[in-house]
Amino acid sequence: MDQDYNQAKVERLYNTYPFPPDPLSDDLPPGYNWRWNWQAAHNFALGEKPKQNNIRILDAGCGTGVSTEYLIYLNPTAEVVAIDLSEKALAIAQQRSERSGVLKGRSPKVTFQHIKIEQADKLEGEFNLINCVGVLHHLPDPIAGIKSLAAKLAPGGLLHVFVYADLGRWEIQLMQKAIKLLQKEKEDYQAGVSIGRDIFASLPENNRLLKREKERWALENHWDQSFADMYVHPLEFDYSIKTLFELIDSANLEFLGFSNPQYWQLERLLGKSPQLMELSENLSLKERYQLIELLDPDITHYEFFLGRPPLSRTDWSDDLVLKNAVAEVHPCLYGWPEQSFLDYEYQPVSLSDAQYNFMRSCDGRTPIAEILGELNLDNVRSLQDRQLIMLSKAHQESD
Ligand SMILES: C[S@@+](CC[C@H](N)C(=O)[O-])C[C@H]1O[C@@H](n2cnc3c(N)ncnc32)[C@H](O)[C@@H]1O
Structure with missing residues (x-):
């Protein structure tokens, strides 16, 4: 009863102030957010380009649809379902996508539905990518919410979550x-x-x-x-690493890493002291995260990927496997195919001639061994780590 009452307040807030307020536009969305691109998200979280592109995406708590519009735009072969508690926000989300032109040729593969996250079981089928940004911390019971989403995630699927940090x-x-x-x-x-x-x-x-x-x-x-x-929000939970992992553990999914990995590098805080870095090696992963947020308490949110098993992070350490693999240029680069461009996080990159020639030869078909040119295999691994290319294992009969 209390929970319904609190949720009604949240609904009223977003019907009064639909969020985000970004104005509608007659143009396609500018740029990208790689977390909303299935291929880029998969390559980041699991180290390999996904095999499947005919996928289903759920934008859970889509608000006025800025994320939904990108999810539609960046995943042209996907079916996209957007849900929200606020009818007002949902109506704007639909208008936004209708106006900008991203829906052209997509209907009925995109739907906007007035359904709560807690009722996600009402939605048909499972989803390969679920995006839930800025929402779970406003639920009366965030654990019930994440469980409800986890139950709709397809095997091998990814759940991207953003919640507030305390x-x-x-x-x-x-x-x-x-x-x-x-x-x-x-x-x-x-x-x-x-x-x-x-x-x-x-x-x-x-x-x-x-x-x-x-x-x-x-x-x-x-x-x-x-x-x-x-x-003036009526309902908000702010997490710490400890309570964040209680939320994550309750979902019974695999933690695949933060989607802003730069913040979680202890080296940037203690790297000047080899002695402290050595001491930190005794810490569990969660303790390491705890140490980072204690030393850099400016953190205002956590963003991360969870996955539904079976999942395996592709290991490119075997030279033969990598030589036989094929590569494609990452889908989220701004300015490519210039030699200098912006990477998936809009950071400037200037390629050497050898790197540039290699990337120009990445056609998704030719084995890496045949296009290496002046690069070695470690250079290729580094391009993949920097999310400049996506790798796929050589096609096997059993695939
Ligand atoms: C801060 S906004 C985030 C909107 C969008 N995800 C974004 O990041 O731009 C939170 C949204 O979650 C919705 N919401 C809150 N509780 C919800 C629930 N239980 N089920 C579905 N949507 C919910 C609100 O109506 C609101 O539109």
Whole structure:
């Protein structure tokens, strides 16, 4: 009963302030987010391009459909289902995709459905990729939510999750509490936004809450929808590594790694001290993650992939296997086929002539041994680690 009541508040918030507020456009989405490209996500999480491309994707808690539009656009052969608790957000999501043109030729392979994550069992069939960004932490029972999604994941499928982290949201939490204290009508979200804006306008310049807002959030928070999502939300769980892994473990899926791996490199924090790095080798993976977030508490969210077994991460350490494999250029590169371009994370890359010639020869058919040119196999492994190419094992009769 209590849970239904809390969920009704969440529904009311997103019907008042559908999120994200990005305006609709008549153009196809610009660029990419590799996490929403099935091939790129699979190559990252499991080390190999997926064999299957006729897949089904679920955008769970699609909001106003910015992610849905990319999922449709970046996966042209996929069937895409988008669900949300808020009818208002869902209607905008559908409009967004209709207007931009990504739906051309896709119907009925794309549907928008007013279904809650907790009721995902109502959806037909299983999904190869489930995207659930910014949603589970707003459920009355996030564990019930992740279990519900896990049950809809096909064997070998990937679940991409984004949830809030506690440590870097300290100022946000204080502001949320301050607004609530001053608010007469707790569920009047518009009044909450107005009080929040007045507080920021009044705080002294050197105030910690105001400084954080200005440095980190002000750009997106000029939209009331974002401001409300951040400061007047009726239901939010913020995780630590400990509680995050309780959530993950409850799903009974395999953890395949964070999708922002740069943050999780201990070397960037303790790399100057070989002694500390050696001590850290005794830690379990979770303890290592814990150490990283303790030393760099700016973290505001966790994003990661889970997978449904059977899964195997392809191992390219065997030279013969790699020589017989085939390669393709990564689908998320901005500026390719120039020799200098932006990588999957929009970071600049300048290839050497040898790397460039190799990548130009990656046609998805010719064995790597025949196109190596001046590169060695370790160079190829490095291109794959940097997500510049995708590898596939040589076709076997049993595949
Ligand atoms: C912060 S928005 C995120 C939207 C979108 N995923 C994105 O990242 O742009 C959260 C969305 O989750 C939806 N939501 C909350 N609880 C839900 C539930 N139990 N089932 C389905 N959607 C839910 C809300 O209506 C809202 O549209």
